Amino acid sequence: MGKELIILIGKEECTAELLTQAAPRTCDIIARALPLEGLLTHAKLVDREVFFQLPFFIDAVENSKWSEKGDLAFWNGRQSLCIFYDDCVPLGSTPTFARVTKNLEGLAREAAEVWDKPGKRIVIKAKEG
Secondary structure, three states: OEEEEEEEEEOOEEEEEEEOOHHHHHHHHHHHHHEEEEEOOOOOOOOOEEEEEEOOOOOOOOOOEEEOOOEEEEEHHOEEEEEEEOOOOOOOEEEEEEEEEEOHHHHHHHHHHOOOOOOOEEEEEEEEO
């Protein structure tokens, strides 16, 4: 198992695993920038996706794939960390660097609320231990 992240969103705590084999450079940049936090916006064209902006670009395009439920991806064009919380039809492939491994259901409940109430705070940090 790779390095794990803790995602705090609303009342939920979730765990995600960095995909260090598939996206080593992206994972390294994300890991060095932790903790990350922001205010979530819900995607309007891609259903079941929330995102927040980060203050940096990542020029590596690693593990670009059609996103699936539980994927965390970085969209360089908008400096956005994207979280796909349920089945969706993405607009194209996205560089994926992590995958939710615990409490996707809780994350999905909290993320779905962002459609009606944008600006929910999210924190992503390294799992200690």
